[in-house]
Amino acid sequence: AQSVTQPDIHITVSEGASLxxxxxxSYGATPYLFWYVQSPGQGLQLLLKYFSGDxxxxxxxxxxxxxKRSQSSFNLRKPSVHWSDAAEYFCAGKDSSYKLIFGSGTRLLVRP
Amino acid sequence: EPEVTQTPSHQVTQMGQEVILRCVPISNHLYFYWYRQILGQKVEFLVSFYNNEISEKSEIFDDQFSVERPDGSNFTLKIRSTKLEDSAMYFCASSRPDKNTEAFFGQGTRLTVV
Known part of the structure; x- marks a missing residue:
């Protein structure tokens, strides 16, 4: 079955550190992949997407x-985290249907 | 920038009552969706809607749920007889009909069933 997995429930980083x-x-073919961010009490904002190419x-x-096709991964990175990045981050995928399948989310905490 | 808008932002209802959650998708989008997020859990797909009919639905979307596009701008989710376990954040989303496009989400409606 199709699935998206986010193995880290919580991550804490210091402000200015990399993330x-x-x-x-897990899809039969390469899915379209997305990262969304959800700040407390807010909706889902699209951070980025992968369809094909680079x-x-x-x-x-x-x-x-x-x-990374060989690792079936789509990891999100940021070189220097800001306190305002504290939020919940969701990875999501879709195949030829229009349905998004979300991972369980990773809550990012930022230490001052 | 165009956005998906949802009303109300919060809804409290008694168990067994009917609720209607409303959404105004982005105007040139043709695919519409409802997702829900039970507190502390992942976002789950409920239903997609295209060309005035349901194109896909999940096992969660049982006979208690229905969707409608009553006019050219609104898209609604009706829960016929709410249960305690329907308490969740409900997100509406819309997208263009292309496969390689993203869905834009509204701010959500927090539904609390008491």
Missing amino acids: ELRCNY TLVQGIKGFEAEF
Whole structure:
């Protein structure tokens, strides 16, 4: 069955430190992949997306993600975290249907 | 920038009552969705809607749920007889009909069933 897995429930980093949030997918073929961010009490904002082509994709707020087919991964990275990045991050995928399958989310805490 | 809007932001209802959650998708989008997120859990797909009919639904979307596009702008989710376990954040989303496009989400409606 199709699935998206985020192995880390919580991650804490210091402000200014680098960040990597892990995401693995299980699909029959390469899915379309997304990262969304949800701030407390807010909706889901798209950070970036991968459809095809260049495996390193740039998003908003200084985030990037790298698609690695060999590892079935689409990890989200940021070189220097800001306190305002504290939020919940969701990886999601979809195949030829329009349905998004979300991972369980990773809550990012930022230490001052 | 166009956005998906949802009303109300919060809804409290008694068990057994009917609720209607409302959404205004982005105007040139043709695919519409409802997702829900039970507190502390992942976001789950409920239903997708295209060309005035359901195109896909999950096992969660049983006979208690229905969707409608009553006019050219609104997209609604009705829960016929709410249960305690329907308490969740409900997100509406919309997208263009292309496969390689993203869904844009509204801010959500927090539904509390008491």
